[in-house]
Amino acid sequence: MHSPERxxxxxxxxxxxxxxxxxxxxxxNDIALQLPELKRLLQVLKERRGRDSKGGSFGNRPGxxxxxxxxxxxxxxxxxxxxxxxxxxxxxxxxxxxxxxxLGLVRADARLLYVGKxxxxxxxxxxxxxxxxxxxxxxxxxVVRLKGGDPLVFGRGGEEMDFLQQQGIQVKIIxxxxxxxxxxxELGIPLTHRGVANSVxxxxxxxxNGGTDPLHVAENAADPDSxxxxxxxxxxxxxxxxxxxxHGLPPDTPAAxxxxxxxxxxxxxxxxxxxxxxxxxxxxxxxPTLIIIGKVVAxxxxxxxxxxxxxxxxxxxxxxx
Ligand SMILES: C[S@@+](CC[C@H](N)C(=O)[O-])C[C@H]1O[C@@H](n2cnc3c(N)ncnc32)[C@H](O)[C@@H]1O
Numbered sequence: 371m372h373s374p375e376r377x378x379x380x381x382x383x384x385x386x387x388x389x390x391x392x393x394x395x396x397x398x399n400d401i402a403l404q405l406p407e408l409k410r411l412l413q414v415l416k417e418r419r420g421r422d423s424k425g426g427s428f429g430n431r432p433g434x435x436x437x438x439x440x441x442x443x444x445x446x447x448x449x450x451x452x453x454x455x456x457x458x459x460x461x462x463x464x465x466x467x468x469x470x471x472x473l474g475l476v477r478a479d480a481r482l483l484y485v486g487k488x489x490x491x492x493x494x495x496x497x498x499x500x501x502x503x504x505x506x507x508x509x510x511x512x513v514v515r516l517k518g519g520d521p522l523v524f525g526r527g528g529e530e531m532d533f534l535q536q537q538g539i540q541v542k543i544i545x546x547x548x549x550x551x552x553x554x555x556e557l558g559i560p561l562t563h564r565g566v567a568n569s570v571x572x573x574x575x576x577x578x579n580g581g582t583d584p585l586h587v588a589e590n591a592a593d594p595d596s597x598x599x600x601x602x603x604x605x606x607x608x609x610x611x612x613x614x615x616x617h618g619l620p621p622d623t624p625a626a627x628x629x630x631x632x633x634x635x636x637x638x639x640x641x642x643x644x645x646x647x648x649x650x651x652x653x654x655x656x657x658p659t660l661i662i663i664g665k666v667v668a669x670x671x672x673x674x675x676x677x678x679x680x681x682x683x684x685x686x687x688x689x690x691x
Pocket of ligand 1: 550
């Protein structure tokens, strides 16, 4: 749901202002309705640019785009660079995972545009986002593209960077704390730990074609000495856990699923792999949820289970020496 402040800011895009509008409402997502306003804004920017160029100083300065990571949700996890970039923006395009607190940093005279995606529903296609970024940068605007977590971790930041650079637009990347790091820290889970996990692997559970079985990697990901972090993994969790166990990951491997991690709405499910899917279903977790699988999960001070076998416990003790 929009905060009243966000609604007000976005009302420039909406044909009618209503206090109950959400991102998924048809009016806020109908591109046809928004395009005339966007075109008007572009026109204003171009005219302003024309005037400035007559005045000499920086009128023909090309615009620039910053791809800015905002971290997993807690606004205190923003970097100083990200705060400075947001405060300097003329136009901010933002995703679903960007929190209201972060949007609150946008200048009152800057424009906010929601371009988020949820599974199966995209307010704008990736190509439209590319074109918007390009048009506004070409019109001389200082454009900030806000993305949850880190822009270059399952954020399609690389595609946007590629496209814009090919068009001659200067692109700056400002990293963010990816949800794996932010959530692991919140839960006290070391993603690697001497003697317990010697590597960590970030996977996506999302299927490009909307299928339920994109996890061809499960075969070689079933490594008990590695930590797996799965982004967008709720829909394919049953298939993933079954495959991991089939390929040798012990059924008592500790696992955690965290919905809206690092925010006040955070919900956590801890379980061993064998019962993990049932527990996650029972809790009715929804997106965004991050999944962490591996022995390191049991190092969390919140891990409620005690069924780690003696050899595992001994290994962990040794690792702490
Ligand atoms: C499109 S990916 C974006 C990842 C993002 N670029 C990052 O670095 O964290 C979206 C997925 O990230 C994970 N995610 C991001 N923020 C999260 C949060 N606060 N709590 C739980 N999961 C989160 C979820 O798995 C979600 O489905």
